[in-house]
Amino acid sequence: MSRAEPVPASVARRPSPxxxxxxxxxxxxxxxxxxxxxxxLAVLAAVPVLVGIAVRIETSGGSRAGGDGGQGPAFISQITNNGLFLVFTSLAATLPFFLPMAVGVVAGDAIAGEAGAGTLRYLLVAPAGRTRLLLTKYATVLAFCVLATLVVAGSALIVGALLFPLGDLTTISGTRISYAEGLGRALLIALVVAASLVGVAALGLFVSTLTNSGIAAMATTVGLLITVQILDQIPQLHAIQPYLFPHYWLSFADLMREPVYWDDLVHNLGLQALYAGVFGSAAWARFTARDISA
Structure with missing residues (x-):
């Protein structure tokens, strides 16, 4: 009878899918x-409720919310005609700060929070490796990006249906589309908004690998977010603004044109992929070389 050969450690420790x-x-x-x-998530869900109630009270008083031609929050001028526009308005209202702040908090705490709590070392026990754990953390943050965006869109859809009429809607270009097609575009816009947060997620994850304090990582990520937003609003810095990750965030409004304008949308997604690649690589380089003592 032949004796079973020992299984190599590298094979025994290899994690299954x-x-x-x-x-x-x-x-x-x-x-x-x-x-x-x-x-x-509760704060994000509350934003559409507040916007919807405010518009309802404003219109009940005999005045209509103004706009600036359909860009960003100007969707608010269409809410009273069709509650579906509350989805677009809420995403435009939360994207500049609330959504990226929430993502920055979760991403900043991903690694630093574990290190501060003393659990990071145990997460790296075989068969988990540093690269696999980092990818898992990033995937978790990306899942939160999608969930947070859908929470805003879902809350806005419910509030819009309760407070305002529904039906066919008019695009920014003035053409009419059915309510079903409008729902499809709302879902596509929500996914584009979620994809717009990929760069922030990678930035927060990188910051999280630099410290053992979750609070410090979260505060730094949110601080960087605010700083970049300010830089994107200074006219004298127009030369560098197309390379800042929030510059094309509101380009999702072009999905409500007929035909759809794809230029800024493609620029936005490409820029997010670039930031994800750069800061994701930096996070990997830092985390794999880091001395884990806690």
Missing amino acids: LWAFGLLRNEVVTTLRRWRTLAL
């Missing part, structure tokens, strides 16, 4: 169970 999926699932569930995450 099911194990990797389980790690991602556990990370997502753990993130969503935190009171901080639930509070962020």
